[in-house]
Amino acid sequence: MKLVTFTEGQDTVGRVGRIADDQVVELDAASTREFFERDQRVGETGRRYPLAGVRLRAPIVPKKFFHTAGNFREHHEDLVRVNWSHPVNKGIVFFQNVDAIIGPGDPVVYPEHLTKELDYELEMAIVIGKPGKFFSAEQAAEHIGGYLVFNDITARDIQRREMKSGVFSFSKAIDTFCPIGPYIVTADEIDDPHDLDMELRVNGQVRQKSNTRKMSVSIPQLVAYHSPQVYSAGDLITTGTVAGVAASTDDPFANYLKPGDVVEAEIEHLGILRNPVISWRDAHGTDAPAADSWV
Numbered sequence: 001m002k003l004v005t006f007t008e009g010q011d012t013v014g015r016v017g018r019i020a021d022d023q024v025v026e027l028d029a030a031s032t033r034e035f036f037e038r039d040q041r042v043g044e045t046g047r048r049y050p051l052a053g054v055r056l057r058a059p060i061v062p063k064k065f066f067h068t069a070g071n072f073r074e075h076h077e078d079l080v081r082v083n084w085s086h087p088v089n090k091g092i093v094f095f096q097n098v099d100a101i102i103g104p105g106d107p108v109v110y111p112e113h114l115t116k117e118l119d120y121e122l123e124m125a126i127v128i129g130k131p132g133k134f135f136s137a138e139q140a141a142e143h144i145g146g147y148l149v150f151n152d153i154t155a156r157d158i159q160r161r162e163m164k165s166g167v168f169s170f171s172k173a174i175d176t177f178c179p180i181g182p183y184i185v186t187a188d189e190i191d192d193p194h195d196l197d198m199e200l201r202v203n204g205q206v207r208q209k210s211n212t213r214k215m216s217v218s219i220p221q222l223v224a225y226h227s228p229q230v231y232s233a234g235d236l237i238t239t240g241t242v243a244g245v246a247a248s249t250d251d252p253f254a255n256y257l258k259p260g261d262v263v264e265a266e267i268e269h270l271g272i273l274r275n276p277v278i279s280w281r282d283a284h285g286t287d288a289p290a291a292d293s294w295v
Contacts, residue, residue: 071240
């Protein structure tokens with residue numbers, strides 16, 4: 001099932017549905033979190049909408065968003081090659097800011113008063129379908145509800161400062177820095193989540209290209225590893241990014257994101273997450289405020 005949150009016309013409150021060919025079939029749930037909280041036992045309302053006539057929103061707003069770093073060895077090796085300031089070691093875990101979530105088509109707002117090094121990171125996110133804690137990798141499958149595409153937007157100059165302490169969060173948690181979507185594909189639709197092609201493009205140019213088979217730590221291991229932090233249905237876990245981020249290129253400033261860019265993050269069977277990058281003025285109608293800093 002391709003599970004979506006959508007709005008129609010001037011509506012501002014999202015509804016839940018599933019995509020069926022060129023239509024959206026509305027489901028009788030208040031949110032996609034509720035869909036998983038009810039163990040996917042959700043009926044249909046009887047209403048259908050043309051897919052072309054609705055707007056897809058961020059498919060879910062989780063209670064918790066677990067972020068994994070350093071899981072694709074190729075990403076670490078890429079950064080070592082260009083002498084990145086600090087190693088991205090396997091096992092770094094932090095919480096993403098759920099208020100920074102945006103959906104397909106929503107703009108990433110460039111906060112030029114905070115960063116000059118805006119980067120992209122293609123990742124897969126795992127949706128927790130069943131609550132639990134302290135379980136093994138062998139038990140993990142029963143807790144996985146689905147998968148979606150995640151673009152981990154990162155301010156690299158801020159990240160360098162944060163990584164002096166070995167952790168990072170602010171650089172990835174700024175407003176609009178968390179695009180997810182375009183929908184959730186339920187786990188029963190994915191035969192092997194460890195063999196999905198991944199590609200990220202900026203203005204049509206391929207920047208990242210890999211496959212989920214290159215993960216160092218498997219999805220069941222990741223899900224089990226985070227489980228002591230206690231899962232709620234609808235929580236998200238990310239897999240880490242692949243090689244090819246702008247920071248690892250020979251000329252990062254030629255490749256960092258800027259207003260006017262369009263980023264397409266694609267994972268096989270999970271769809272294309274497309275987001276434009278716009279300036280602060282275009283987003284807010286004013287110049288960016290002065291940045292406060294005490295570091």
